[in-house]
Amino acid sequence: xxxxxxxxxxxxxxxxxxxxxxxxxxxxxxxxxxxxxxxxxxxxxxxxxxxxxxxxxxxxxxxxxxxxxxxxxxxxxxxxxxxxxxxxxxxxxxxxxxxxxxxxxxxxxxxxxxxxxxxxxxxxxxxxxxxxxxxxxxxxxxxxxxxxxxxxxxxxxxxxxxxxxxxxxxxxxxxxxxxxxxxxxxxxxxxxxxxxxxxxxxxxxxxxxxxxxxxxxxxxxxxxxxxxxxxxxxxxxxxxxxxxxxxxxxxxxxxxxxx
Numbered sequence: 001x002x003x004x005x006x007x008x009x010x011x012x013x014x015x016x017x018x019x020x021x022x023x024x025x026x027x028x029x030x031x032x033x034x035x036x037x038x039x040x041x042x043x044x045x046x047x048x049x050x051x052x053x054x055x056x057x058x059x060x061x062x063x064x065x066x067x068x069x070x071x072x073x074x075x076x077x078x079x080x081x082x083x084x085x086x087x088x089x090x091x092x093x094x095x096x097x098x099x100x101x102x103x104x105x106x107x108x109x110x111x112x113x114x115x116x117x118x119x120x121x122x123x124x125x126x127x128x129x130x131x132x133x134x135x136x137x138x139x140x141x142x143x144x145x146x147x148x149x150x151x152x153x154x155x156x157x158x159x160x161x162x163x164x165x166x167x168x169x170x171x172x173x174x175x176x177x178x179x180x181x182x183x184x185x186x187x188x189x190x191x192x193x194x195x196x197x198x199x200x201x202x203x204x205x206x207x208x209x210x211x212x213x214x215x216x217x218x219x220x221x222x223x224x225x226x227x228x229x230x231x232x233x234x235x236x237x238x239x240x241x242x243x244x245x246x247x248x249x250x251x252x253x254x255x256x257x258x259x
């Protein structure tokens with residue numbers, strides 16, 4: 001607990017990690033699904049909503065026990081900030097897509113649980129939401145938002161902000177959120193004591209630049225049940241409708257953007 005790290009089997013669920021670390025006043029915020037194993041979540045996406053504040057998965061996995069294809073167990077990463085070679089072997093294996101073996105255990109970086117959590121929703125037309133996201137990500141408060149996401153589901157378009165802070169400081173943050181909403185002409189709804197968003201495992205992940213992420217999410221949402229655009233990271237998580245032919249749908253969605 002003093003180091004803010006935990007070593008867990010790769011098959012541990014998000015909920016199990018939180019249960020283990022919560023008594024120490026800590027949390028692992030980079031989760032997509034409470035019930036899915038960490039291995040599945042990390043294989044499905046490089047980022048989670050809280051990557052806005054804490055970086056992508058590979059920046060929060062400090063070490064692994066990794067089983068190579070031949071069965072040998074390799075220990076990757078040590079209790080140092082940088083390897084002597086400078087080559088990021090851990091990141092390479094995480095992105096190898098299972099071709100070079102599989103993780104057995106992860107050592108993950110934890111963050112303080114400050115005692116108060118909140119979800120804030122901005123509603124309005126897309127121009128207002130685009131302006132709200134820009135203000136949230138370019139203002140002096142940006143490093144305090146756990147997540148700043150554009151969520152497109154059916155006809156709904158909203159900006160979602162996740163916050164974790166000491167309870168006594170919450171009024172400062174809610175006042176700033178209201179100032180942003182007033183400045184762009186958006187409606188603000190606050191959900192205090194609401195845990196971080198868990199959108200589930202995406203069917204498709206697309207990387208673009210932050211200035212284009214809302215437009216791309218808008219385009220992809222026409223063919224999906226829900227799109228979540230991670231504003232700071234320029235990543236879109238696409239969730240398809242149940243019962244669809246996923247490979248065919250994904251191919252149809254991606255091909256127009258390849259040229």
